[in-house]
Amino acid sequence: MRNGRAFWLFVGPFAVGLLVFVYVPIGWSLLLSFFDARNTVTPTEFVGLRNYVDMLTDGPFLSSLGTFSVFAAFIVPLTFVLALALALLVNQIGFMQSFFRSVFFLPTACSYVVASLVWKLSIFNGVRFGLANTVLGWFGAEPVAWTVSTSPPWYWLVLVTLRLWLQLGFYMILFIAGLQRIPQHLYEAAWIDGARPGWQTLRYITMPQLRTTSVAVLLLLLIAAYQAFDEFYNVLGTDRGYPPFARPPLIYLYYTALGSGGQDFGHGSAGAVILTLLIAGVTLVQGKVITR
Amino acid sequence: MISRRRLLSLAGASALLAACGSNTGRGGDGQALKQWYHAYGEPGVQQAVERYAKAYQRTPVDVQWNPGDYDSKLATSLLSDGGPDVFESTPQISAVRAGQLVPLDDVVGDAKNDFSSSILATHTVDGKIYGIPQAVDMQMLFYRKSLFDRAGVRPPTTVDELIDASRRLTRDGVKGLFAGNDGGGAVLGGPALWSVGLDYVRDHQVGFDDPLAATAIGKLRELHTSGSLLLGAVKDWAEPDAFTQGLVAMQWTGLWAVPAVQKALGDDFGVLPFPKLTDSGRPSVPVGAFGAMVNAKSKRIDEAKEFVRWLWIERTDYQEDFNLSYGFHIPPRESIAAKASKLTSGAAADAVKFVRDNAKASNPPDWTQVMRTAFNDAVSRVVRDGAPAGQELRGAAQKARDELKRLYG
Numbered sequence: 001m002r003n004g005r006a007f008w009l010f011v012g013p014f015a016v017g018l019l020v021f022v023y024v025p026i027g028w029s030l031l032l033s034f035f036d037a038r039n040t041v042t043p044t045e046f047v048g049l050r051n052y053v054d055m056l057t058d059g060p061f062l063s064s065l066g067t068f069s070v071f072a073a074f075i076v077p078l079t080f081v082l083a084l085a086l087a088l089l090v091n092q093i094g095f096m097q098s099f100f101r102s103v104f105f106l107p108t109a110c111s112y113v114v115a116s117l118v119w120k121l122s123i124f125n126g127v128r129f130g131l132a133n134t135v136l137g138w139f140g141a142e143p144v145a146w147t148v149s150t151s152p153p154w155y156w157l158v159l160v161t162l163r164l165w166l167q168l169g170f171y172m173i174l175f176i177a178g179l180q181r182i183p184q185h186l187y188e189a190a191w192i193d194g195a196r197p198g199w200q201t202l203r204y205i206t207m208p209q210l211r212t213t214s215v216a217v218l219l220l221l222l223i224a225a226y227q228a229f230d231e232f233y234n235v236l237g238t239d240r241g242y243p244p245f246a247r248p249p250l251i252y253l254y255y256t257a258l259g260s261g262g263q264d265f266g267h268g269s270a271g272a273v274i275l276t277l278l279i280a281g282v283t284l285v286q287g288k289v290i291t292r
Numbered sequence: 293m294i295s296r297r298r299l300l301s302l303a304g305a306s307a308l309l310a311a312c313g314s315n316t317g318r319g320g321d322g323q324a325l326k327q328w329y330h331a332y333g334e335p336g337v338q339q340a341v342e343r344y345a346k347a348y349q350r351t352p353v354d355v356q357w358n359p360g361d362y363d364s365k366l367a368t369s370l371l372s373d374g375g376p377d378v379f380e381s382t383p384q385i386s387a388v389r390a391g392q393l394v395p396l397d398d399v400v401g402d403a404k405n406d407f408s409s410s411i412l413a414t415h416t417v418d419g420k421i422y423g424i425p426q427a428v429d430m431q432m433l434f435y436r437k438s439l440f441d442r443a444g445v446r447p448p449t450t451v452d453e454l455i456d457a458s459r460r461l462t463r464d465g466v467k468g469l470f471a472g473n474d475g476g477g478a479v480l481g482g483p484a485l486w487s488v489g490l491d492y493v494r495d496h497q498v499g500f501d502d503p504l505a506a507t508a509i510g511k512l513r514e515l516h517t518s519g520s521l522l523l524g525a526v527k528d529w530a531e532p533d534a535f536t537q538g539l540v541a542m543q544w545t546g547l548w549a550v551p552a553v554q555k556a557l558g559d560d561f562g563v564l565p566f567p568k569l570t571d572s573g574r575p576s577v578p579v580g581a582f583g584a585m586v587n588a589k590s591k592r593i594d595e596a597k598e599f600v601r602w603l604w605i606e607r608t609d610y611q612e613d614f615n616l617s618y619g620f621h622i623p624p625r626e627s628i629a630a631k632a633s634k635l636t637s638g639a640a641a642d643a644v645k646f647v648r649d650n651a652k653a654s655n656p657p658d659w660t661q662v663m664r665t666a667f668n669d670a671v672s673r674v675v676r677d678g679a680p681a682g683q684e685l686r687g688a689a690q691k692a693r694d695e696l697k698r699l700y701g
Binding site: 038039040041059060121124125126127128130145146147148149150151238239240241243244245255256258259263264 | 364367368370371386387389390392465472473474475477478479522523524525526528530539661662664665668669672673676677678687
């Protein structure tokens with residue numbers, strides 16, 4: 001009995017918060033997705049699956065899903081490999097290990113908005129005295145309008161470097177934690193059996209032992225890729241809306257549901273449900289493939 | 293103003309949202325009317341509007357100042373019962389159709405003839421007035437006279453002359469024109485349509501479903517590929533920094549920039565409307581105004597309407613103070629604009645003339661988010677990617693047509 005009370009004392013507030021601020025809105029959003037809900041959250045006109053059909057035949061939404069599937073296919077492995085490499089490096093050094101760990105982890109503590117503004121306004125601005133353009137200038141190159149140019153699409157360079165800088169440290173920490181849980185005697189046994197340190201032990205000892213961590217990291221990376229919003233909104237968004245390229249699904253839905261003159265919660269919710277199902281589907285498939 | 297506000301809200305959205313909850317009004321006793329403003333950038337405006345509200349004798353009024361993303365906050369609050377009684381915004385047809393706004397024709401009354409008609413039109417939906425214009429803002433082209441003289445270029449009167457001027461003014465590290473970091477697609481889309489006599493929406497029909505539209509937007513592409521545009525500046529088009537720092541010979545920005553430009557360049561600058569392209573078109577300036585509106589969910593609609601009538605119709609002295617004492621706006625009442633000494637000379641006088649002769653609504657009530665996204669996407673793809681203009685605009689027109697059909701049947 002006492003235990004029961006303590007349980008609810010500790011869990012209760014979180015459960016209530018979760019219910020009120022997460023599950024009720026999710027349920028409500030599901031409900032809205034079946035209604036014509038323009039400028040209202042208590043709609044009366046039931047439209048069945050029409051919002052879903054609209055969204056799935058809607059050019060911009062589909063193209064943003066497509067773009068971000070490509071983005072995920074690119075950024076997930078890249079972040080994974082780089083974070084793992086960083087973790088292996090930092091984990092090997094005996095000297096100042098915690099210093100390097102902290103230094104690489106530090107960007108995670110930086111606000112996405114602040115980092116976006118630094119990238120956009122100071123490093124990759126398009127005028128000749130921007131940092132990147134100054135460096136180009138040393139080699140006699142013309143200034144590049146980094147966030148504007150669409151051929152070649154330099155804005156991807158801005159967005160990908162920004163995302164890597166912000167995220168790598170966090171995943172590196174996850175990998176280091178995983179690495180430190182691998183028992184040393186496995187490596188010793190492998191050496192006795194003639195495995196060479198380096199690629200062989202990485203392939204046959206480290207990677208299999210890191211499987212749980214790897215699955216978690218891949219899942220988080222994938223979800224983060226589809227949920228991209230902050231840095232895209234702050235780097236490419238203007239007061240006149242968002243350009244039609246590199247437009248994350250969430251930004252498109254944000255303008256649909258909350259844009260001025262928009263307030264179309266029916267289509268917005270339907271899009272959100274589609275996106276959720278997509279993430280869940282891809283995650284399940286990925287989990288199946290990896291843990292097989 | 294709209295543009296600058298949006299820009300600010302984007303740049304500092306997260307930082308400012310934290311401050312959103314602060315109610316700077318007097319403590320509510322449940323009896324006061326709630327009035328909302330977005331955060332004006334000019335110092336003194338907040339104190340001024342609080343002073344106006346305090347001077348109203350019949351009902352106490354609580355003024356709430358809203359930094360951050362005002363549009364989203366307002367739109368959300370209008371869905372609930374907790375919204376303001378009186379607020380400032382520009383009317384959208386979606387809000388009118390959802391029954392969120394109270395018609396104010398009886399409040400405007402005889403003063404209707406004193407408001408400039410192009411401004412009042414942007415606050416009229418289905419023949420009814422939903423907002424009482426408070427302050428007019430407009431965008432125009434600023435040019436540097438000395439750079440024009442040195443290059444032997446005359447102020448452009450056609451779009452082709454504009455492109456030519458931009459090319460010839462590009463030299464010695466100075467670019468010809470700055471029209472936004474996206475290369476002008478977003479802010480010049482409307483002016484390009486107007487330059488050939490087309491429009492966003494006209495008489496409930498798509499206004500740009502015409503081969504001429506492709507020609508007009510194609511000119512923006514020509515400008516974009518001319519190598520004479522400044523791209524990726526630190527501050528976007530709403531701030532005159534690129535112009536005042538001498539990075540460009542021309543910049544597209546707004547009336548609000550006049551004091552800053554004057555301070556930096558003295559009288560070494562002039563202003564122009566966006567020129568025409570063909571004889572079917574006309575020079576244009578995009579114009580918009582925030583208006584005072586009444587929330588249809590308010591429990592005290594009559595009191596709210598009476599307050600709005602008092603503040604924005606009766607107290608013309610307040611409208612003059614609001615428009616001219618802090619920032620730089622044009623009073624929407626012609627009788628007030630006429631006697632404003634600040635607006636009788638230089639760039640400001642030109643701006644007043646443009647608003648009278650060349651005004652086009654920058655944000656018409658029936659230009660909805662769906663249409664805006666479709667059009668801006670099309671223009672952006674043409675201007676930045678070189679996509680075929682005719683095909684892109686036909687696609688956007690189709691979307692706009694579906695939306696108009698939904699709105700008007």
